[in-house]
Amino acid sequence: MTNHLDRRMFLAALAAVTLPARVSFAAMPTDKRFVFVILRGAMDGLTAVPPYADRSYKSARLTLAVAEADMTQLDGQFGLHKELGSLAKLYAKKELLVLHAVATSYRDRSHFDAQNLLEGGGSAAHEQKDGWLNRALSLLGGSRQPLGLAVGGTTPLVLTGTTPIASYAPTALPDADEGFLELAQRLMANDPALSQALVSGMGSADMADAAGGNMAMPGNPRRNSSGLAQVAGRMLSAADGPRLAVLDVGGWDTHVGQVNRLPQALRQLDATLAALQQSMSSVWNDTMVVVVSEFGRTVAMNGNNGTDHGTATAAFVMGGKVDGGRVLANWPGLASSQLYQGRDLAPTMDLRSLLKGALQAQYGLSAGEIDRLVFPGSGEAAALRDLVRA
Amino acid sequence: MSTLAATIAANRFGLGARPGELGEIGGAVYEWLLSQIKPQAPLTALENSAVRFKRLLGGVENMSGIAAALRPARDLYIKDMTLRTQQAVTTAAPFAERLVHFWSNHFAVSVERVVVGPFVAAYENEAIRPNIFGKFSDMVLASARHVAMLTYLDNVRSIGPNSRAVQRRVQEREQQPRGLNENYAREVMELHTLGVDGGYTQADVLSLAKILTGWSLNRREGGFEFKAVAHEPGVHTVMGTRFADNGEQQGVAALRFLAAHTATAKHIATKLARHFIADEPPASAVDALASTFTRSGGDLAVLTRTLIDLQEAWQPQQLKYKSPQEHVISSLRAIGSRTIEPAILSSFEVLGQRSFGAPSPQGWPDKQANWLSGDGLMRRIEWSQALAKRLPSTLDARRIAVDVLGPWLSGDTAFMLQGAPSNTEALALLFLAPEFQRR
Numbered sequence: 089m090t091n092h093l094d095r096r097m098f099l100a101a102l103a104a105v106t107l108p109a110r111v112s113f114a115a116m117p118t119d120k121r122f123v124f125v126i127l128r129g130a131m132d133g134l135t136a137v138p139p140y141a142d143r144s145y146k147s148a149r150l151t152l153a154v155a156e157a158d159m160t161q162l163d164g165q166f167g168l169h170k171e172l173g174s175l176a177k178l179y180a181k182k183e184l185l186v187l188h189a190v191a192t193s194y195r196d197r198s199h200f201d202a203q204n205l206l207e208g209g210g211s212a213a214h215e216q217k218d219g220w221l222n223r224a225l226s227l228l229g230g231s232r233q234p235l236g237l238a239v240g241g242t243t244p245l246v247l248t249g250t251t252p253i254a255s256y257a258p259t260a261l262p263d264a265d266e267g268f269l270e271l272a273q274r275l276m277a278n279d280p281a282l283s284q285a286l287v288s289g290m291g292s293a294d295m296a297d298a299a300g301g302n303m304a305m306p307g308n309p310r311r312n313s314s315g316l317a318q319v320a321g322r323m324l325s326a327a328d329g330p331r332l333a334v335l336d337v338g339g340w341d342t343h344v345g346q347v348n349r350l351p352q353a354l355r356q357l358d359a360t361l362a363a364l365q366q367s368m369s370s371v372w373n374d375t376m377v378v379v380v381s382e383f384g385r386t387v388a389m390n391g392n393n394g395t396d397h398g399t400a401t402a403a404f405v406m407g408g409k410v411d412g413g414r415v416l417a418n419w420p421g422l423a424s425s426q427l428y429q430g431r432d433l434a435p436t437m438d439l440r441s442l443l444k445g446a447l448q449a450q451y452g453l454s455a456g457e458i459d460r461l462v463f464p465g466s467g468e469a470a471a472l473r474d475l476v477r478a
Numbered sequence: 479m480s481t482l483a484a485t486i487a488a489n490r491f492g493l494g495a496r497p498g499e500l501g502e503i504g505g506a507v508y509e510w511l512l513s514q515i516k517p518q519a520p521l522t523a524l525e526n527s528a529v530r531f532k533r534l535l536g537g538v539e540n541m542s543g544i545a546a547a548l549r550p551a552r553d554l555y556i557k558d559m560t561l562r563t564q565q566a567v568t569t570a571a572p573f574a575e576r577l578v579h580f581w582s583n584h585f586a587v588s589v590e591r592v593v594v595g596p597f598v599a600a601y602e603n604e605a606i607r608p609n610i611f612g613k614f615s616d617m618v619l620a621s622a623r624h625v626a627m628l629t630y631l632d633n634v635r636s637i638g639p640n641s642r643a644v645q646r647r648v649q650e651r652e653q654q655p656r657g658l659n660e661n662y663a664r665e666v667m668e669l670h671t672l673g674v675d676g677g678y679t680q681a682d683v684l685s686l687a688k689i690l691t692g693w694s695l696n697r698r699e700g701g702f703e704f705k706a707v708a709h710e711p712g713v714h715t716v717m718g719t720r721f722a723d724n725g726e727q728q729g730v731a732a733l734r735f736l737a738a739h740t741a742t743a744k745h746i747a748t749k750l751a752r753h754f755i756a757d758e759p760p761a762s763a764v765d766a767l768a769s770t771f772t773r774s775g776g777d778l779a780v781l782t783r784t785l786i787d788l789q790e791a792w793q794p795q796q797l798k799y800k801s802p803q804e805h806v807i808s809s810l811r812a813i814g815s816r817t818i819e820p821a822i823l824s825s826f827e828v829l830g831q832r833s834f835g836a837p838s839p840q841g842w843p844d845k846q847a848n849w850l851s852g853d854g855l856m857r858r859i860e861w862s863q864a865l866a867k868r869l870p871s872t873l874d875a876r877r878i879a880v881d882v883l884g885p886w887l888s889g890d891t892a893f894m895l896q897g898a899p900s901n902t903e904a905l906a907l908l909f910l911a912p913e914f915q916r917r
Contacts, residue, residue, distance in 0.1 A: 128838075197664070197683075198674050200840050213674075234852075243851045255853035261828050261860035268903060272859050272910055275894050279912035281799075281850060286859075289852030338837070343632055343661045391657020392635045397664075429680070 117229035120374050120450045121324050122332045123364060124221060124246065127357070127381035128203060129340035133401030134387065134422075134433065135350050136172065137188055137415070141165040144422040148387050152346060152395070162186065166415045171354035174362035178406055182413030185405040185475065187442060189417050191383060191435035193469075197397035199341070202382035206439065207246035211465040221332060222249030224447055224462045228331075234288055237330035239320045240313070247334050252284055254292035254330055256323065258316070263293070295323045295330070313337045314359040321367025324375075335360070340381060343394040361406065373408035376450050376476070380439060386431050387422060399432035403442060409476045416472075438469035445472030483507040485884035486792055490754065490917045492572035494808025495882035511786050514574040515611055515779050520603045523561055527600035527625050530554075531700030534596060538697075544593065551595045556820050558599030559833045564818040567810045574610065577782065579803070580753055582606045582834075584746075585621040585670055586841030587630040589834050594630045598834040601626035614746065614776035615737035618670060622662075622733060623702040625695055631662035631839060638691040638710025658710075663687035665839045671736040673745030678717055685714040686736075689721055690729045743771040749844070750781070755790050756797040757845040763790040796886065796916035799846035802829035804917070805858065809865065809909045812882045813873055825865075829857055859910060866906035875904035879911070886913040 138154040139145055141164060146153045159167030160176040166188065168176050178184035194205045194213060201213035209220025225236050226249070236253035238244060247253050264272070269290060276282040296319060313335065323329045337360050339353035361377065368375050384401030400420075406412065420426050420434035428434040440463050447453045447462065448471050459467055484503040488495035491511055503510045534547045569575045582602040589595040605620035605627070621627050628634040636659035637643055644657065663686040668674050692709030695702065704726035713723050719735055721728045736742060747767035751759030767784055774780040785791060800808065806825045810818070826833050830849075836842050843849070876895045879887050891911040898904035908914060 197680060198668050199838065200668075201674050238851065238853075243847065248847050253852075255851040257830070257853050257857075261857060261864060264856070264859045264863050267899075268863055268906065269859065271894065271898065271903060271907060275891065275907050275910060276912055278888070278890060281846065282855065282912055282915065285850050285852050285855040287852075289854075289856035289859075292852055293856055343659060344635060390659060391637060391639065392632065392659050393656075394659070396660055 116328060116331070117231055117235070118331055118451060119371075120331065121368065121371055121376070122446065122450050123320075123324070123375070123377040124332070124334045125361070125377060125379040126203070126206070126244065126246070126334065126336050127340050127379065128199070128336055128338055129381075130199065130202075130383050130385055130397055131340045131353075131381035131401055132342060132346065132350060132385040132395055133188060133381075134384070135346070136169050136354060137162075137186055137402040138167045138169065139165065139188070139419065139422065140167050142419070142422045144424075144426075148422045148424070150389060151393070152389050163415050165419070166417070169351070169354050171351050172358045174358045174365070175404065175406075178365070179413055183406055183408060183410055184412040185410050186415045187403040187405070187417060187437065188415060189400045189420055189433055189435060190380075190403050190437040190439050190442065191400040192439045194383065195399065197383070199382060199397070204245060206380065206382050207244060209246075209440070209443075209463045209466075216464075218249030219244070219246035220443070220462050221246045221334065222251050222253065224451070224453065224458075225249075225251040225253070225332065227453055227457055227461065228451060233291055233328065233330070235331045237292065237320065237323060237333040239333055239335050240316050244334050244336070252288050254288050254295070256292050256296045256320065258319070292323075292330075295326065313356060314363040317360045317364040318367045321364045325368050325371050335364075342385070343390065343396060344392040346389075346394045361404075365406070376405065376407040376410060376446055378442065378446050379404040379406075380442075384433055387427055387433060388431065399428045400435035401433065403439065405442070405446065405475060407476070411474055411477045438466075440466045440469040441472045442475075444469065445475050447471075449475045481505065481507070482794055482885050483792065484510075485886055486794075487511055488572070489808070489882070489886070490791070490796075490798070491576065491786065493566055493569075493576050493804070494572075494811045494917075495884075496811045497814045497878060497881045500881065500884050508786065511573050512783070514571040515782050517612070518574060518578075518607050518610055520607055521561070521565060524558060524599055524603045527597050527604060528700035530596055530600065531625055531695075532698070536698055536700065548593060548596070551592065554596045555589065555598070556823060558596075559823050560818055560820045562599055562602070562833065563807070563810075563823065566807045567815050567818060572811075577610045578602060578607050580750070581610055581617065583836070583841040584749060585617070585627070586836050586839055587626040587834065588836045588839070589832070590837065591630050594626050595834075597624075597626040597629070600624075602834075609778070611779040611782065612777075614742075614771070614778055614781075615734045617778070618666070618733050618737045619730065621670070622666065622690070622693060622729075625700065625702075627662070628693065628695055628702070631665055632659045633662035633690055634694050635659050636662070636687060636691050636693075637708045638688060640712075641691060641708050641710055643705075643708045658684075658687050658691065660684060660687040663690055666733070667736060669839055669841075671733075671745070672739055672741040673748075676739065676741035676745065682716050685716050686732060688712070689714050689716070689732045692726065693729055737776055738772075740768075740772060743768040743776075746771055746781075750785060751788075751790075752844055753798075754785060755788070755793075757847070760790050763788050796913060798917050799850050800915055800917055801842060801844070801849050802826060802831040802854075802858070803833070803842075805829070805909075805915065806861075808914070808917075809862070812878055812908070812914075813869060813905075825861060829861060830854060858915070859906075862906040862909035863902075865909065866902045869902070869905055871901050873901070873905060875901060875908045878905075879908050879914075883911075883913055887911075888913060 158170045161167050194202045205213040207219050208216035210216040234252045234254040238247050238255040240257050337357050342349050380403045384398040385395035386398045418436040484500045487507045488499050605624040609617035637656045639657045664683045667678050688710040692705045694705045721732050747764045751763045770784040895904045
């Protein structure tokens with residue numbers, strides 16, 4: 089019967105295909121870990137890191153002002169909201185650096201354009217078609233296993249580009265049969281984009297299994313970022329695992345009822361960063377975590393006890409070697425004449441300075457490489473120095 | 479033998495061929511598409527939003543009351559989405575249905591705001607479906623007035639700072655009268671009409687927010703109500719055009735102005751071309767659509783006819799990678815499903831595209847880079863295998879492949895299906911074939 093013959097031909101054809109290795113690793117080009125946490129939706133930096141010593145803080149913010157009982161005082165000028173308790177502990181251990189009045193070079197108020205610029209890393213939204221972290225990956229040297237890891241579903245722009253990356257999100261689906269994956273690989277062999285995604289997917293599935301990622305994770309993964317952070321942290325800790333990851337933590341677009349909603353988001357962020365720190369404790373001295381939002385929120389309250397889209401906000405850097413325990417800010421002030429366009433915290437530091445400094449500190453990339461390839465046109469934003477202790 | 483044109487019509491313009499569909503289209507490809515461009519009525523099986531609002535929330539005032547009233551919301555959502563999926567899987571007018579999905583994603587509302595959940599299906603059914611071949615401006619207005627959008631983007635909470643409602647509260651020394659909320663005004667310009675580069679400023683957002691104060695809900699009866707008492711008085715200027723203070727009509731005029739703007743034409747044309755042609759659509763196609771949009775006064779029937787006349791939309795290469803929703807629906811169509819079990823809805827969630835669950839008002843993205851990832855593909859493989867394992871062995875993957883993919887079916891894929899270890903594997907491979915994952 090022809091069917092039988094066909095099957096033999098088919099198996100012979102299959103055997104001729106070289107399957108990419110799933111478990112063998114070449115030497116890793118770096119041991120340094122970098123996690124980029126994006127707070128999509130615009131975090132209110134004046135609540136997360138209240139500038140309580142600013143004379144205009146209370147009058148500008150009214151009921152939005154954080155009471156001194158509800159914060160950990162950091163340096164006589166700034167506090168940390170009480171929901172950020174794990175961060176306060178890291179600050180005390182000098183492993184958390186807080187930055188304030190930072191912003192990208194974007195000055196309009198679209199979340200989507202601002203995130204595009206934050207992730208693309210150019211000088212205007214939509215100028216770059218791929219992400220700055222992906223471009224940075226291309227400078228780190230070859231590795232058979234993807235060094236970049238997208239956590240939680242779709243691949244964010246910041247990791248998109250020509251360098252292959254891995255991605256991971258929890259799933260309730262049963263694993264595909266091993267034999268079937270080989271068939272699928274053969275089936276997609278003529279479609280380069282599908283083949284590449286499959287190789288990357290098979291690699292990260294193995295890593296996630298090893299990191300305990302198949303444990304049931306109920307609920308909406310967007311709301312369970314601490315669970316995701318824990319699995320991602322374990323994957324990043326593996327000797328032959330990925331080195332750079334991107335995580336999202338949401339819940340920041342507080343147009344309505346900010347006093348009730350923002351503490352929940354801060355608690356979620358604190359739990360997520362704590363889970364990350366804990367799961368990466370074995371490599372914490374090699375780790376840097378950078379936490380940013382696309383922009384801040386209006387200083388004054390809107391008509392619904394909320395705030396609208398603003399400009400500058402706060403950011404965080406943490407890690408075992410981070411030169412923390414301090415707040416880095418060229419504080420612009422909150423008096424109405426000091427606000428950007430009379431409504432927003434004015435930006436005094438370009439976020440790219442932080443990101444460029446982080447890449448230099450962590451991976452030793454040269455300023456020239458960074459300015460040419462990773463953040464083109466960012467000459468005016470000099471890299472921050474001394475982010476890590478010697 | 480099916481023609482390439484029929485294959486494109488059913489799989490790129492439609493929602494994926496059902497067995498026999500290519501044969502039914504036959505040589506009358508244009509006719510098949512044109513026959514679907516006709517006025518659409520709301521599906522009668524879905525409960526009307528005002529009726530449901532009154533049933534669930536009528537007269538409810540405080541937060542705990544709302545929480546209690548929304549307890550059955552998840553069951554209602556599942557019931558609604560089962561109907562919606564059933565409609566997509568079984569319809570004989572899948573081109574019109576694809577456009578319903580396209581437009582409801584363009585004017586996205588999301589169950590990420592829990593209170594919106596019971597109204598998302600009704601939103602698509604009442605604000606979008608009847609307007610897909612009507613005037614674009616009517617769709618903008620229907621969306622603006624729908625309970626789902628009014629709630630999702632907070633306009634229901636927006637009150638003019640100088641409105642009578644606020645004046646009265648100030649007199650009564652209420653401490654913090656509610657006020658303006660610019661959320662909807664911004665997104666209607668940025669996402670629904672002009673596009674982010676449409677040339678508007680923060681001042682325009684503010685003006686439009688003022689103009690739209692008072693666009694609210696009748697909380698007893700459900701449904702839209704213009705509340706003059708909350709409306710910000712005065713003439714307001716949006717993008718250089720002054721809108722006279724005539725209550726609700728001020729907002730109608732402003733939204734119609736935005737809907738007819740040339741930036742809107744470009745924005746809509748780009749998104750439509752991206753959906754039907756390529757992630758980065760050719761300028762020729764975008765220009766043709768934009769000029770039709772403007773020339774016809776935003777007539778979506780005329781625009782749709784221009785779309786199917788575009789040579790670029792008929793190129794034989796399959797440039798579009800199906801989103802999870804498209805992939806699930808086309809898989810279920812390919813196997814000739816007639817009834818949808820509610821359990822199948824979890825497919826959308828595990829594949830990363832919960833129905834009406836977009837993470838932001840931008841809606842779901844429409845590019846390969848957003849959907850094709852290692853993890854996303856692994857889940858698509860797992861899902862395809864899980865689905866195939868539940869299917870009867872009487873389904874012949876090889877025949878279905880020929881029947882739904884026509885000339886797109888490659889020799890390599892046919893060979894794989896022929897040689898698969900079992901019919902179950904063959905079906906799963908069909909769902910995963912590059913020519914099935916693309917359109």
